[in-house]
């Protein structure tokens with residue numbers, strides 16, 4: 112999946128959902144079928160063959176055992192398939208899933224460094240960095256999750272996140288260009304409400320100023336309908352619980368389509384100049 116260039120303002124918006132471990136196998140399949148219908152009902156999202164031209168990149172990240180049937184449910188649609196984690200390689204890593212196998216399955220992006228992996232499964236910066244390289248080595252796009260653990264001011268939060276990105280990439284700008292960054296303040300994950308838009312916009316703007324325009328930067332943490340229009344600094348949303356009702360994903364996609372339609376005249380005139 113090509114991610115080149117920042118999408119803020121005129122590039123694609125990334126709208127994705129992880130099911131985490133909230134759904135069983137059958138429920139996941141039903142949800143994926145609903146997502147498929149919701150996307151099919153919105154021709155502005157494009158088709159599977161035209162995904163690189165679509166103004167919106169939709170992705171879903173179900174549990175590992177669901178990935179293979181997901182490829183059939185989503186076949187021909189523009190929805191990209193992601194995995195919630197990967198190993199740092201293959202071989203003697205019992206119980207893990209290699210990036211190579213994910214690529215073989217048709218997965219195009221993989222979450223790395225989610226706050227729950229860092230906190231509950233002891234993934235430190237070194238492990239995250241190994242996974243990022245392993246994923247890129249198999250042409251997967253790492254969806255690198257970053258975010259401050261506690262409520263702190265926007266400047267300190269952005270500095271924390273930039274350090275996480277540098278640790279994950281070793282400062283390699285070529286690697287940075289291969290990522291999608293998901294800013295998820297840990298304190299806003301699993302909460303009633305997302306982080307305040309003012310905080311999110313300030314953190315995203317400062318991360319962007321530090322890292323440059325080369326990779327999409329999206330927001331996650333209790334996100335749902337109504338949030339995206341309040342986040343002009345975000346290149347999209349990474350949704351959890353509030354999109355497990357697939358109708359809410361539809362609402363967010365409508366908001367994303369409206370935003371990109373509103374941008375279209377500016378985009379076409381800037382492409383002429």
Ligand SMILES: O=C[C@H](O)COP(=O)(O)O
Pocket residue numbers: 129131295299300301302331332333334349350351352353
């Ligand atoms: O994976 C998604 C994010 O961690 C957000 O999850 P949430 O919306 O349920 O807080």
